[in-house]
Amino acid sequence: MKPIRVGLLGFGTVGRGTYEILRRNQEEIQRRAGRGIEIVKIAVRDAARARTVVGAGIEVTDSPEQLVGSAGIDIVVELIGGCDPARALVLEAIGNHKHVVTANKALLAVHGNEIFAAAHRVGVMVAFEGAVAGGIPIIKALREGLTANRIEWIAGIINGTSNFILSQMRATGASFESVLEQAQALGYAEADPRFDIDGVDAAHKLTILCSIAFGVPIRFEAAYMEGIGKLAAADIRYAEQLGYRIKLLGITKRTSHGVELRVHPTLVPMQRLLASVEGPMNAVLVKGDAVGTTLYYGPGAGAEPTASAVVADLVDVTRTHTADPDNRVPHLAFQPDALVNLPWLGIEDTVTSYYFRMRVADRPGVLADIARILADHRISIDAMFQREPSEGENQTDIILLTHEALERDVNAALGRIETLPTVLAPVIRIRQEELL
Ligand code: NDP
Ligand code: HSE
Numbered sequence: 001m002k003p004i005r006v007g008l009l010g011f012g013t014v015g016r017g018t019y020e021i022l023r024r025n026q027e028e029i030q031r032r033a034g035r036g037i038e039i040v041k042i043a044v045r046d047a048a049r050a051r052t053v054v055g056a057g058i059e060v061t062d063s064p065e066q067l068v069g070s071a072g073i074d075i076v077v078e079l080i081g082g083c084d085p086a087r088a089l090v091l092e093a094i095g096n097h098k099h100v101v102t103a104n105k106a107l108l109a110v111h112g113n114e115i116f117a118a119a120h121r122v123g124v125m126v127a128f129e130g131a132v133a134g135g136i137p138i139i140k141a142l143r144e145g146l147t148a149n150r151i152e153w154i155a156g157i158i159n160g161t162s163n164f165i166l167s168q169m170r171a172t173g174a175s176f177e178s179v180l181e182q183a184q185a186l187g188y189a190e191a192d193p194r195f196d197i198d199g200v201d202a203a204h205k206l207t208i209l210c211s212i213a214f215g216v217p218i219r220f221e222a223a224y225m226e227g228i229g230k231l232a233a234a235d236i237r238y239a240e241q242l243g244y245r246i247k248l249l250g251i252t253k254r255t256s257h258g259v260e261l262r263v264h265p266t267l268v269p270m271q272r273l274l275a276s277v278e279g280p281m282n283a284v285l286v287k288g289d290a291v292g293t294t295l296y297y298g299p300g301a302g303a304e305p306t307a308s309a310v311v312a313d314l315v316d317v318t319r320t321h322t323a324d325p326d327n328r329v330p331h332l333a334f335q336p337d338a339l340v341n342l343p344w345l346g347i348e349d350t351v352t353s354y355y356f357r358m359r360v361a362d363r364p365g366v367l368a369d370i371a372r373i374l375a376d377h378r379i380s381i382d383a384m385f386q387r388e389p390s391e392g393e394n395q396t397d398i399i400l401l402t403h404e405a406l407e408r409d410v411n412a413a414l415g416r417i418e419t420l421p422t423v424l425a426p427v428i429r430i431r432q433e434e435l436l
Contacts, residue, residue, distance in 0.1 A: 003036030004318045007067045007098075009043050009089060010079035011050045011060075013187035014103055014130065017307030018077065019054065022314075029311065033318040037311075043067040068093040075317055077310060078102040081191055087111050094118045094126070099321055101313040103130030103306055106195070109204035112211070112218040116331040123325035127313035132205040133158050133282040135305030136298040137312065142212050142286065143333040149288030151213040153253040155435055156284035157277050158205045160301030161188045161196035162228045162248045167278040170236055176229075188280050188301040198227035199248065199263040206250035210261050213286070214254050214342065215334035219261075222344040226264035235357060235428060238399050239267050242383065244355075245275040246430065258343030260350055267355050267432035273297075274435060285435060293436075348408040350431075353382065356400045357428040358417070362389050366422045367398065373420075377413035379405040395424055401432065 006022075008015055022029065022037060030036045040057075043064040044050045050060045061067060068076055068089050076093040078100060080086050086107045091114075093100050100119070102108070108115065108131055119126045129139045133156065142151070157163050161183045168179040180197070183189045188196075195201040203223040211218045228248050239246050244267035253260040268275045273295055277283040282300025287293045299305035320328055330336060360366045367386075374381060383401040402410075414427045 001035040003038035004033075004321075005038055005040045005072055005074045006077055006314065007041045007043070007070060007073035007075070008039055008077050008079065009064050009067060009086075010081070011042050011044045011053075012079065013303045014306045014310065015042070015079040016053070017303030018079065018310045021304060021307050021311050023055075029315060033315045035318060037314050037318055040072060041067050041070060064089050065092070068098065069096060073098060074321070075099045075101060075314060077314070078104055078107075079310070080104070081106070083107050083110055087115070090115055090126070091118055094122060094124055097122055097124060099124045099317045100126045101310055101317065102126065102128050103310055105131040105201065105204040105208060109207040109218060109220040112208065116336070119331065120325075120336050125317050125321065125328065126331060127317055128208070129313050130306045130309035132208055133284055133296070134160060134298070134300040134302065135308045136282055136284065136296050136300070137309065138209070138284050138296050139212065140312075141294075141296055142209065143329055146286060146288050146291065146294070147333070149290045151254070152287040152289060153251065154206075154209050154213055154284060154286050155249050155251045155274070155433060156206075156209075157247050157274060157282050158250045158284065158300065159196050159199075159202040159248060160280035160282055160299070161190070161193065162199075162202070163277065163282070163300070164188060164280045165197075166228060166231075166236075166246065166248065169233070171278075183280070186280070187303055197229050199225040202248060202250045202263045203261075206252055206261060206263060209250070209284070210252040210259065212333040213252065214259060215332070215339055216259060216342050217339050218332070219344065222259075222261050224262040224264070224347040228265055231265055232428070234397070235355070235430060238357065238397075239355065239430070240270075241385070242267075242355075242399070242401060243270050244268060244432065245270055247274065247277070249433065251433065254342070255345065257349065258345040260345050262347060262350065265430055267430055269434060272435050348411065350407045351404050352407070353404050353432040353434070354402045354410060355430045355432055356402070356414075358398045358400070358423055359395060359425040360398055361422040361424060362394050362396045363422065369420055369422065370398070370417055373413050373416045374402070377405075377409040379403075379409060379413055
């Protein structure tokens with residue numbers, strides 16, 4: 001049988017990784033897919049540069065529009081990133097009855113409903129394993145392996161760059177800026193690294209996971225995002241003293257009131273496997289009602305780990321493109337007409353435990369005032385310690401861990417605590433999850 005013909009939009013970190021894997025492992029891939037998978041055309045901005053790398057027989061163009069319209073292409077792989085021009089190109093490819101593979105989580109989190117609807121209308125596949133957690137086959141696990149389960153929650157380290165930054169800063173004491181530069185040089189970071197640091201990239205991925213887990217439409221606007229930019233070394237240290245490590249987690253839960261969708265730094269108990277996930281590695285915990293808790297771990301970013309997922313999608317499409325579209329695995333795990341709208345919970349409706357750090361005057365009665373206000377707002381203290389003030393110092397840090405509380409109550413309590421004359425700075429608050 002003739003090879004299936006692939007057009008590659010973008011030849012950067014992941015595009016080159018995809019090219020390299022297809023070249024190196026072509027024989028085994030063909031044995032698995034049942035036919036060859038061949039890149040026939042590549043579109044980039046700087047065609048001359050790409051031409052110096054690719055072998056003869058692959059056409060390189062600077063016109064992505066020409067590639068998606070090309071009659072000689074069966075599958076378009078979109079690895080440009082961002083929404084513009086990626087959205088228009090993907091829709092055009094679908095309109096031309098081409099299957100699409102993409103690792104572009106920003107595109108799917110923002111325009112996924114439109115793209116999947118267009119693909120469904122014409123009966124083509126849009127595969128996106130590389131869009132979430134790099135090389136970890138989490139989409140396949142959720143959509144297929146766990147399909148018997150009612151998924152209760154997902155919690156994951158799903159941004160390699162921010163995990164790399166947190167790990168390196170803790171292990172080597174290196175500055176935020178220098179570690180970010182390393183992450184960029186290694187190809188982990190987004191074109192705009194604020195997406196990584198501010199939690200936006202993790203929220204894009206979490207939005208996709210949420211939809212697949214609960215059978216709801218993709219709704220990026222519902223995501224709460226807080227990144228790692230404001231984390232202080234003191235909090236990382238105090239958390240360790242209390243037996244926790246701080247990780248940027250994406251958490252989505254189905255509660256009796258609705259769906260939570262949130263990304264923020266989180267205290268994770270040191271004994272959980274998630275706490276030991278370091279560097280650019282990702283890990284996703286999924287709680288299903290039948291299977292219990294399962295954990296998926298692996299490289300979350302980088303050329304070949306991500307390309308591994310892209311090529312797996314190419315093999316999937318190659319195997320199934322002749323199947324009746326109605327008998328394929330649905331894009332979002334649930335049949336398109338069976339997606340349901342559930343209420344979305346804002347961060348104020350979230351119930352979780354908290355870490356507070358309070359800079360206070362070192363004098364009698366301070367703690368009693370704070371404890372009374374917390375009690376007034378139904379917040380119960382689980383643990384606390386006070387840093388020993390240095391000789392002659394008249395202020396100190398109080399560190400508190402709470403039991404579960406409603407974020408709205410926490411906001412009200414902290415608002416009052418911050419008006420106390422003995423509380424000298426805004427209270428630092430980090431959410432905490434037991435992940436059981
Ligand atoms: P890069 O920035 O390394 O590469 C982007 C490529 O797209 C370049 O070859 C660039 O061309 C090309 N390109 C950009 N704009 C256009 C355009 N308008 N027309 C034609 N070509 C264009 O990105 P990555 O490979 O890192 O990322 C690609 C996608 O994969 C993104 O969606 C990203 O979020 C996602 N992803 C990345 C991961 C990673 O670890 N890097 C991991 C998981 C997903 P030129 O070279 O000529 O400038
Ligand atoms: N910038 C992303 C990350 C790439 O660091 O996780 C992988 O999606």
